[in-house]
Amino acid sequence: MNMKFDSDQLFTITHEFEDYERQLGAVSPPVYLSSLHVFPSFEEYLKGSGDDDAFFYGRVSNPTARLLEKKLAAMEHGADALVFSSGMAAATSAILATCQAGDHILCMRDSYRPVHAFMANVGTPRLHIEISFVSGTDLDEVKRAIRPNTRLMILESPATFVFSVIDIKAIAALCKEYGVTTYLDNTYSTPLFQNPLDMGIDIVMHTLSKYIGGHSDLIGGALISKDADLIHKMRHGVREWLGGILGPMEAWLAIRGLRSLPARLYMHQDTAMKAARFLESHPKVKSVHYTGLPSHPQAELIKKQMRGHTGLMSFELDREPDEAVKMINALKLFGKGCSWGGFESLALCTMYTASEEAARASGVSRGLIRIHCGLEGADNLVADLAQALDSIV
Ligand SMILES: *Cc1c(COP(=O)(O)O)cnc(C)c1O
Numbered sequence: 001m002n003m004k005f006d007s008d009q010l011f012t013i014t015h016e017f018e019d020y021e022r023q024l025g026a027v028s029p030p031v032y033l034s035s036l037h038v039f040p041s042f043e044e045y046l047k048g049s050g051d052d053d054a055f056f057y058g059r060v061s062n063p064t065a066r067l068l069e070k071k072l073a074a075m076e077h078g079a080d081a082l083v084f085s086s087g088m089a090a091a092t093s094a095i096l097a098t099c100q101a102g103d104h105i106l107c108m109r110d111s112y113r114p115v116h117a118f119m120a121n122v123g124t125p126r127l128h129i130e131i132s133f134v135s136g137t138d139l140d141e142v143k144r145a146i147r148p149n150t151r152l153m154i155l156e157s158p159a160t161f162v163f164s165v166i167d168i169k170a171i172a173a174l175c176k177e178y179g180v181t182t183y184l185d186n187t188y189s190t191p192l193f194q195n196p197l198d199m200g201i202d203i204v205m206h207t208l209s210k211y212i213g214g215h216s217d218l219i220g221g222a223l224i225s226k227d228a229d230l231i232h233k234m235r236h237g238v239r240e241w242l243g244g245i246l247g248p249m250e251a252w253l254a255i256r257g258l259r260s261l262p263a264r265l266y267m268h269q270d271t272a273m274k275a276a277r278f279l280e281s282h283p284k285v286k287s288v289h290y291t292g293l294p295s296h297p298q299a300e301l302i303k304k305q306m307r308g309h310t311g312l313m314s315f316e317l318d319r320e321p322d323e324a325v326k327m328i329n330a331l332k333l334f335g336k337g338c339s340w341g342g343f344e345s346l347a348l349c350t351m352y353t354a355s356e357e358a359a360r361a362s363g364v365s366r367g368l369i370r371i372h373c374g375l376e377g378a379d380n381l382v383a384d385l386a387q388a389l390d391s392i393v
Contacts (some may be wrong), residue, residue: 002181003308075191079228087207088222089244101128108136110159156185172200193308210341214257268311274378311373321367330388340372
């Protein structure tokens, strides 16, 4: 299969940073449901409250959350990590930690929409941080769009509409030259299949709500960097005051999700490859957008940057958007719902409510169908796709 796992990452997931002696030999770490920690003396309390690896108050740090942070930092080859109550809490905290009034953000047009909405509702009108958009695939366009006050570049690769990929190394080097901090949403690949910090990116973001959680039962997010000072600044300059730390139960669920992440991704990719090949060969399907297909327009770049593919893809039918809606409604195993990365298969027309112009700007039609291939088995999912395609005339 077209997939490579890193042995160090597998060790980190299963055993690294676990303190078996302190947890009475339990292989599963305790959920530290405690809002505060006590010290034998006031002097020790004062010392403890200044140390990132000591614990004194649950809004600032928690032992279960800290174990997750250590594992995520190691997996992304970062110096440190921070976990948040959602992916959006992580994303907005990265913006607030790097930008201030008067600054400018460059953002990839095809990136996660709620981040654009945060800027339109809060960042620009209330905090006076400007934002402008570029494709991310054209380096000259990025260079022309950088202003003297550009502080942050927001990236996502692969982006989760048509799964276009950016040249991470090249864009990181260009931004470094202009003193622009780079932020990349690595949720699609998980730390197992792509490590943007090693390609020069300053801050990697993950939502834990997708593959890392993996069971559709938790919301959480993370930021990781090779710059320990930057993480320290985000911990005490932003997260502590916004109060968006991940809860201990969610941290424990994310650690449990990590344990089976390689095994789940193995099956997600196998299933998605079979579904993508089936769709690509179907006469009613015009195009399939999946990073695992040799027909992907950026297949060479993908091979250089990524070590595997997941269960998410999109495709277009050779007919009107309303027929796409009919097709997904005919699917029996694919639930009609947002999100992805869990055990269950999902289908949505993600561009259906967009304007024709917005869809065309992304190079697709409003009938774009995005599917997440869950763990129901390739034969079941391909059969379901086949009967739904047959049902439209
Ligand atoms: C879901 C998602 C997010 C946001 O994560 P939440 O935990 O829902 O806040 C960010 N980026 C991508 C690519 C996502 O799919």
